[in-house]
Amino acid sequence: MxxxxxxxxxxxxxxxxxxxxxxxxxxxxxxxxxxxxxxxxxxxxxxxxxxxxxxxxxxxxxxxxxxxxxxxxxxxxxxxxxxxxxxxxxxxxxxxxxxxxxxxxxxxxxxxxxxxxxxxxxxxxxxxxxxxxxxxxxxxxxxxxxxxxxxxxxxxxxxPTDHYGLGGAPGFVGDPYPLADTLDRVPGGAGVAVIGSGLTAVDAVVSLAARGHDGRIALVSRSGMLPHVWQRPLGYRPRRLTAERVEAGAVTLDGLAALLRAELDDAGEDFAHFTRELLAAGTEQPVERLRRQLAAVGDPSIGRRVLQESAHTIGPYAWRLLPEPDRERLRRHFRLATSVASPMVPVNAAILLRLFDSGQLTVVSSARKIEAGFLVRADGGDLKADVVVNAVNPxxxxxxxxxxxxxxxxxxxxxxxxxxxxxxxxxxxxxxxxxxxxxxxxxxxxxxxxxxxxxxxxxxxxxxxxx
Structure with a gap:
């Protein structure tokens, strides 16, 4: 062959x-x-x-x-x-x-x-x-x-998609990787707007800090939602939410949720509390949520760990079996699902929190427009930037x-x-x-x-x- x-x-x-x-x-x-x-x-x-x-x-x-x-x-x-x-x-x-x-x-x-x-x-x-x-x-x-x-x-x-049509503008970085090359062209005191607030944006911010950048940095996105923070692995293996259970019956979103509920019930954890905590990511202040999650890296609760593992091991198979209305329900939570399934590592979370607390790093949510010359228009006010790094995931x-x-x-x-x-x-x-x-x-x-x-x-x- x-x-x-x-x-x-x-x-x-x-x-x-x-x-x-x-x-x-x-x-x-x-x-x-x-x-x-x-x-x-x-x-x-x-x-x-x-x-x-x-x-x-x-x-x-x-x-x-x-x-x-x-x-x-x-x-x-x-x-x-x-x-x-x-x-x-x-x-x-x-x-x-x-x-x-x-x-x-x-x-x-x-x-x-x-x-x-x-x-x-x-x-x-x-x-x-x-x-x-x-x-x-x-x-x-x-x-x-x-x-x-x-x-x-x-x-x-x-x-990455150029959502704001900035391609070719001086100071615009359309694709951040490799950061060793792109950040080398960023002056140390420049005001930097990083488009996005996911893992690529985290890489850009952490790497700017590692190079001693002392200018202002802003994470600019529509949601302002940061990735969740990885928790310390416990070696726990799911007993209910497994590939065998998924293969055994008709796959629906409610059915998968019931398996996760059973998993948490077995561990003595409250499923309703767990879901409220997840959904709060859409309204909670991102810096305070980051602080709380960083403090909970060693928390023994299994809920988020099981959900993250299942997203990568069972998720691709289950997705193909879900009815289209269930897929659409999940798509409506795209940003939250991405934040949970692709968390940031604690060492990067600690760097971000330090930059937030010092005032060097800010989050600009509800961004509506970024104009050439780099004026960021957002609901909370305008922001001027010298450099814009496009860290939106493809x-x-x-x-x-x-x-x-x-x-x-x-x-x-x-x-x-x-x-x-x-x-x-x-x-x-x-x-x-x-x-x-x-x-x-x-x-x-x-x-x-x-x-x-x-x-x-x-x-x-x-x-x-x-x-």
């Missing part, structure tokens, strides 16, 4: 690792990626040490269902060197996590070659694909064509700009269709989509557990289709 993997980020690493441990009969695997930073993708390339992995090791394994794979690679020495005392877990710079992805991919390729597989990495972007006999033919931007029996599209997610299931020609060709040939809610859906057993571009997935950005699960599942389907 000839397998083509288009893209070489975390999703591609998940596919290669799954292939290496599958024991599949030897064939050929070709990876297409123009970037010199193989296997890292956009999030895990070289960057500042202040840009941290935003999750504990147990949910950062790129090997599906092996929760200790990443922790084993990290080892005790590196884990100790990067220990977050508040979380009680190692939190490494994202560039170091990128090394884990690199080592995992290279180990997988070495294992495949040892078993007789032919492996190649082609340093070119795939711009077109079409059916050819029983397989597919891929064309790269240099005009060369490549044959494959199964195609795995692993091109990553989109890029929409889930959006097409990366560089992958647009490939996606256009897949649609034209009938190999794929666009999902009504965004993303690409295979329309032919020769094509598989892994990562945030996969259509029909949840409205929150995929975490590593979801990417690893999708990679393993797509690989199993590809092997069975080609057998």
């Amino acid at each position: 000839r397998i083509a993997i288009v893209g070489a980020g975390a999703a591609a690493v998940g596919v290669l690792d799954a292939l290496a441990v599958s024991g599949a009969e030897a064939g050929e695997v070709t990876v297409f990626e123009p970037s010199p930073h193989l296997w890292r993708g956009r999030p895990y390339g070289p960057d500042l040490d202040s840009v941290l992995v935003n999750a504990p090791p147990a949910i950062m394994s790129i090997r599906h269902a092996d929760f200790g794979h990443y922790a084993s690679w990290l080892g005790p020495e590196r884990a100790e060197a990067h220990l977050d005392d508040l979380l009680g877990q190692p939190l490494v710079p994202r560039a170091l996590y990128g090394e884990y992805l690199v080592d995992t991919a290279e180990a997988a390729l070495a294992e495949l070659r040892e078993r007789g597989w032919r492996t190649r990495v082609v340093a070119a972007r795939v711009v077109a694909a079409a059916r050819s006999g029983r397989g597919c033919r891929l064309r790269t931007e240099d005009g060369h064509e490549h044959a494959a029996d199964q195609v795995m599209v692993c091109v990553g997610g989109g890029t 929409p889930p299931q959006s097409v990366p700009h560089a992958a647009e020609p490939l996606v256009t060709s897949l649609l034209a040939d009938g190999l794929a269709t666009m999902h009504p809610s965004g993303g690409l859906v295979p329309a032919d057993p020769r094509l598989h989509v892994v990562g945030d571009l996969a259509g029909g997935g949840p409205f929150i950005t995929s975490g590593i557990p979801g990417v690893a699960a999708r990679a393993a599942g797509a690989l199993r389907t590809a092997l069975s289709s080609g057998s």
